[in-house]
Amino acid sequence: MASVTVQHYLDDSHARYVSITHTPVYTAQETAEAAHVSGYQYAKVVIVKVKNKLTMLVVPACERIDIPYLKKIFSTSTVELVAEKEFSKRFPDCDRGAIPPFGHLYQMPVYVSRVFHADRAIVFNAGLHNEAIQMPYRYFIGLIDPDGYID
Numbered sequence: 001m002a003s004v005t006v007q008h009y010l011d012d013s014h015a016r017y018v019s020i021t022h023t024p025v026y027t028a029q030e031t032a033e034a035a036h037v038s039g040y041q042y043a044k045v046v047i048v049k050v051k052n053k054l055t056m057l058v059v060p061a062c063e064r065i066d067i068p069y070l071k072k073i074f075s076t077s078t079v080e081l082v083a084e085k086e087f088s089k090r091f092p093d094c095d096r097g098a099i100p101p102f103g104h105l106y107q108m109p110v111y112v113s114r115v116f117h118a119d120r121a122i123v124f125n126a127g128l129h130n131e132a133i134q135m136p137y138r139y140f141i142g143l144i145d146p147d148g149y150i151d
Helices: 004-012 030-036 066-071 137-144
Strands: 018-021 042-050 055-059 079-081 110-113 121-128 133-137 148-151
Touching: 004 121, 030 042, 066 079, 066 148, 079 110, 110 137, 121 137, 133 137
Parallel strands: 042 121, 055 110, 110 148
Antiparallel strands: 018 133, 042 055, 042 079, 121 133
């Protein structure tokens, strides 16, 4: 089962989703492979600090974060990647490194890549190293209600 927080949220929201159980893996690209989806369909979470505030980015597994670009879109000179030890306590019911993309459940703003397609499914961590969630993107975006988008 997904992390308790994610499971309750999905069920309470009457979300349409499929749980994908797989062998334990530890990177987003490995999880995409284990779930049998493209790295462009699998959403990984990256935590950055924007103006000293923890911020969640939801991007395709096969993409890298471009700090200079983020500085431009957030109009600041202070954007930095955050080490997991700095934010792992915010996700107490999740396996370390298996953060689900529901930032608002963990008091964090969320920005989503525009690379994901509205007419496709999206797959993401359920909070565990051996489970992913798949759902139509249009339902996903409604559930997370992002603070913004990134290209």
